[in-house]
Amino acid sequence: MDIHNEINNNIKFLAKSEIRLKILSELQNSPNSVHGLVKKTKITYSSVSSNINKLEQNNYIKKIKSKYYLNPMTKIYFQTLMDFKNSVEIITSYSEFWDKHNLNQINIDSLKNITDLKDSKLIETTPLDIYKPHNTIKSQISNSKSLKAIFPYLHPEYPQLIENILKDNGQVELIIPKSISNAITSKIDLKTRKTAIKEKKLTIYPIENNLKIYLTICDKSMSFGLFKNDESFDQNRILISDSEKSQAWADNLFKNIKYDVIK
Numbered sequence: 549m550d551i552h553n554e555i556n557n558n559i560k561f562l563a564k565s566e567i568r569l570k571i572l573s574e575l576q577n578s579p580n581s582v583h584g585l586v587k588k589t590k591i592t593y594s595s596v597s598s599n600i601n602k603l604e605q606n607n608y609i610k611k612i613k614s615k616y617y618l619n620p621m622t623k624i625y626f627q628t629l630m631d632f633k634n635s636v637e638i639i640t641s642y643s644e645f646w647d648k649h650n651l652n653q654i655n656i657d658s659l660k661n662i663t664d665l666k667d668s669k670l671i672e673t674t675p676l677d678i679y680k681p682h683n684t685i686k687s688q689i690s691n692s693k694s695l696k697a698i699f700p701y702l703h704p705e706y707p708q709l710i711e712n713i714l715k716d717n718g719q720v721e722l723i724i725p726k727s728i729s730n731a732i733t734s735k736i737d738l739k740t741r742k743t744a745i746k747e748k749k750l751t752i753y754p755i756e757n758n759l760k761i762y763l764t765i766c767d768k769s770m771s772f773g774l775f776k777n778d779e780s781f782d783q784n785r786i787l788i789s790d791s792e793k794s795q796a797w798a799d800n801l802f803k804n805i806k807y808d809v810i811k
Contacts, residue, residue, distance in 0.1 A: 561606065563629055567591055567599050572608075572618065572626050579615040634663040642670045645785055649774040653760045655804045664797040668772075668789040681786045685764055685771050688788070692766035693718040696802050700759035700781060702728040707735035714744040723805055726754035753809045761805075762786070763798055770798040 562568055570589045574580055580588065585596050600616060603609045608622040618626070639646050639662075651659070671684050682703070689695055689709045693716055699706060710720055714736070724732060729752060733741060744750035762773030762781065773786045789795075 562608070562625060565599065567595055568603060569626075569629075571596065571599055571603065572622065573630075575609065575616055575618050576623065576626060579612070579617045581614045581616070585616075631663055634666055638662060638666055638668075642668075642787065644672075645670055645774070645787060648777050649782065650760045650777055650779075651774070653805065654801065658797060658801045658804065661797055661800075664793040665772075665787060665789065666793075667791040668787040668794055670785060671771075671788055672785045673783075681773070681783060684788060685786065688764065688766045688769045688771060689713070692768070694720070694767055696721045696763075696765040696799070698723045698759060698761060698763040698802065698805060699728075699732075700725065700762055700775070702731050707732050710750075711736045711740055714740050714750060717749070719749050720744070721751045721753075721802075721806075723753045723755060723759070723802070723809060725759055726756055729754045753806055755809050761801075763802060765795065765798045765802060768795075770794055772798065 562572065567589075570591065571585055574585055574588050582593070582597055582600055585591075585600070586593050589596065600609070604611060604616070607619060608625075609616045609618055611617075671681050673680050677683070686705060686709065690712070693713060695710070695713055695718070697720075699722060710722075710732070713720055722732070733752065741750065760775045762771075764771045769788060769790045771786050771788045773782060775781050
């Protein structure tokens with residue numbers, strides 16, 4: 549209980565002051581002097597000096613010659629605090645995407661690393677473009693030579709998009725409900741499909757259970773969609789991103805669900 553209270557007090561002390569957070573952020577990048585911190589943060593000398601003293605008195609930083617350094621535990625507290633802050637920002641920024649949606653198939657590791665999606669963009673339908681999410685995904689797939697996807701439903705355009713990648717000697721991995729597996733593969737050119745399967749360019753993982761997420765991972769982009777709590781897929785909004793962290797996050801989620809299918 550004492551340790552729990554100590555951790556809470558440490559995080560509260562750091563979080564309650566935006567100035568202290570800015571100072572710690574700068575010191576995390578590199579040690580610095582008071583004058584250097586004033587120049588970097590654009591905060592007044594008196595405010596920087598006052599908060600530096602508080603941080604030093606509470607053993608969050610140490611002074612060596614003229615420069616201040618973060619103590620090891622401070623690095624842990626600060627990183628934990630910033631991860632939590634970034635997670636909250638992602639959730640609140642796109643609350644309509646996360647709220648009242650089913651998150652049960654997102655593994656714990658992916659939820660813990662949700663800050664990797666911070667560079668994502670929310671794509672939503674508009675009165676003038678009700679197919680905007682689908683057309684965005686279609687564009688991503690059309691311009692890619694590889695595709696990893698979790699398709700919880702069959703869209704009429706998916707077989708042709710997959711066939712185009714395979715004809716271009718690309719690689720496709722699909723996690724799909726067993727109920728639509730034949731419907732997708734039967735619409736891909738027979739010769740193209742057989743060759744791709746033989747050369748291991750097309751791999752399909754049929755799943756018995758209902759899929760509750762939508763995911764595509766292309767050469768340079770990913771898209772991610774969710775089901776609502778009423779069990780219907782939310783076709784009105786998706787998250788997309790072309791950042792490396794988002795790609796890695798999506799790939800980890802794909803591998804986790806694939807593991808559940810084949811184990």
